[in-house]
Amino acid sequence: MSTPLLRTEQLGLTINDRQLLSQVSLSVHPGELVGVIGPNGAGKSSLLKTLVGLHQQSAGKIWLHEQPLSQYRAQDRAQHISYLAQAQEMSFAFRVRETIMLGAHSRVRTKHFARGQLDQELNRIVDLLDIASLLDRRLDQLSGGERQLVHFARMLMQDSPLMLLDEPTASLDIGHEAQLMNLLHQQCRQGRSALVAIHNLNSAAAFCDRLLLIQNGQLVAEGDPEQVITQATMKRMYGPSVLVSRNPMTGTTTVLPLVESQTPVPLHVHLIGGAGSTVALCRQLLQMGVRVTAGIGHDQDSDTQLWEALGVEHIKVPTFAPIETADIDAAKGLVQQADITVMTDFPIGTMNAGNLTLAEQARHLWLVTSGNDDSMRFYDDSSLQRFHALQQRANVKQITATELMPIMRQQVASVTR
Numbered sequence: 099m100s101t102p103l104l105r106t107e108q109l110g111l112t113i114n115d116r117q118l119l120s121q122v123s124l125s126v127h128p129g130e131l132v133g134v135i136g137p138n139g140a141g142k143s144s145l146l147k148t149l150v151g152l153h154q155q156s157a158g159k160i161w162l163h164e165q166p167l168s169q170y171r172a173q174d175r176a177q178h179i180s181y182l183a184q185a186q187e188m189s190f191a192f193r194v195r196e197t198i199m200l201g202a203h204s205r206v207r208t209k210h211f212a213r214g215q216l217d218q219e220l221n222r223i224v225d226l227l228d229i230a231s232l233l234d235r236r237l238d239q240l241s242g243g244e245r246q247l248v249h250f251a252r253m254l255m256q257d258s259p260l261m262l263l264d265e266p267t268a269s270l271d272i273g274h275e276a277q278l279m280n281l282l283h284q285q286c287r288q289g290r291s292a293l294v295a296i297h298n299l300n301s302a303a304a305f306c307d308r309l310l311l312i313q314n315g316q317l318v319a320e321g322d323p324e325q326v327i328t329q330a331t332m333k334r335m336y337g338p339s340v341l342v343s344r345n346p347m348t349g350t351t352t353v354l355p356l357v358e359s360q361t362p363v364p365l366h367v368h369l370i371g372g373a374g375s376t377v378a379l380c381r382q383l384l385q386m387g388v389r390v391t392a393g394i395g396h397d398q399d400s401d402t403q404l405w406e407a408l409g410v411e412h413i414k415v416p417t418f419a420p421i422e423t424a425d426i427d428a429a430k431g432l433v434q435q436a437d438i439t440v441m442t443d444f445p446i447g448t449m450n451a452g453n454l455t456l457a458e459q460a461r462h463l464w465l466v467t468s469g470n471d472d473s474m475r476f477y478d479d480s481s482l483q484r485f486h487a488l489q490q491r492a493n494v495k496q497i498t499a500t501e502l503m504p505i506m507r508q509q510v511a512s513v514t515r
């Protein structure tokens with residue numbers, strides 16, 4: 099790998115006897131977009147401030163271009179590192195144009211620019227960010243999001259190889275957030291580097307090449323977004339009410355907040371389903387405080403991933419493996435204990451026909467019917483016939499997908515009365 103642009107070794111920061119950073123060793127290489135994530139108060143801003151020289155480290159070393167950062171004079175640092183603080187305070191009522199032009203200050207000191215060259219650069223940057231209409235406005239009369247874009251423009255105007263950004267998208271709507279992160283991404287593809295503290299984990303996963311996870315001032319995980327943003331780490335950082343999954347359309351890791359479960363209710367529902375058919379139901383049942391078990395699912399199926407992520411007890415088999423008798427035996431106990439077993443309207447063929455055998459064990463079986471022609475979702479006659487036989491059983495209730503939740507809510511209400 100290339101020589102790092104920035105590197106720290108065992109970095110520590112103590113202020114007023116409070117240890118804000120401890121033993122942080124990291125590197126940022128040319129062309130990398132690195133995200134710094136972690137809960138509130140973890141030490142992300144303290145890290146960036148130390149790297150830019152606003153805090154003097156108490157321990158460890160910082161190298162910029164393999165030279166100790168302390169050997170750079172403040173003015174020289176500005177040619178290598180630009181910094182966008184979390185809260186930008188400007189003591190004067192600057193106009194937007196002046197504010198952005200301030201970014202070029204360190205460059206003007208050391209380099210001659212042809213007449214009009216900086217104005218052209220400024221115009222290019224404001225066009226990229228679509229803020230040309232703000233140029234003559236006063237900074238203190240802009241909205242928080244507009245101000246954030248202006249300060250980002252100022253940073254681009256500095257044209258430094260390394261950019262440190264502290265929550266640059268905190269006040270931005272989703273469109274401007276995507277625009278700023280895309281611009282940052284493009285800058286890095288063109289050879290610049292960025293270290294960005296960011297709370298939006300979905301953006302962090304989508305845009306960053308690598309993530310650093312900070313907790314209590316320490317670097318606790320580092321790697322590709324999918325290595326760092328896992329259900330286990332997110333639960334440790336942010337508590338149980340977050341769900342990590344892979345977006346089927348973008349392939350990126352996504353993190354969603356979940357509505358917390360209510361007080362447990364004395365109802366056990368076992369879910370049999372696949373192809374994503376139990377996902378919404380499972381989440382809603384858990385939110386109502388119902389004890390949910392599930393299976394048999396296939397590994398990597400979206401249902402199985404959700405059961406795993408939400409800690410639902412379940413039985414699974416490897417991807418593309420048929421459900422065997424031993425798997426059915428392992429799942430039987432859960433189905434026989436459940437007050438209700440719900441079998442959703444999912445496609446059934448030879449690989450997962452074992453779920454029909456499992457459904458036959460249910461004390462009370464709710465069969466979710468497609469409403470259309472159920473035969474369409476059975477890949478072989480034998481499975482379809484077994485489904486028809488299940489429909490005839492006395493302990494079976496047939497429900498459409500639309501009816502399911504209202505009836506389930508009544509059921510929950512009846513056991514909590």
Ligand SMILES: Nc1ncnc2c1ncn2[C@@H]1O[C@H](COP(=O)(O)OP(=O)(O)OP(=O)(O)O)[C@@H](O)[C@H]1O
Nearest residue numbers: 113114116118136137138139140141142143144145
């Ligand atoms: N100058 C300071 N003196 C003493 N403690 C400080 C100082 N600056 C920050 N802290 C404390 O250090 C800890 C880390 O703060 P920091 O701002 O680095 O966290 P953060 O990860 O950026 O948080 P957030 O996501 O909320 O912005 C917090 O507990 C904070 O109260």
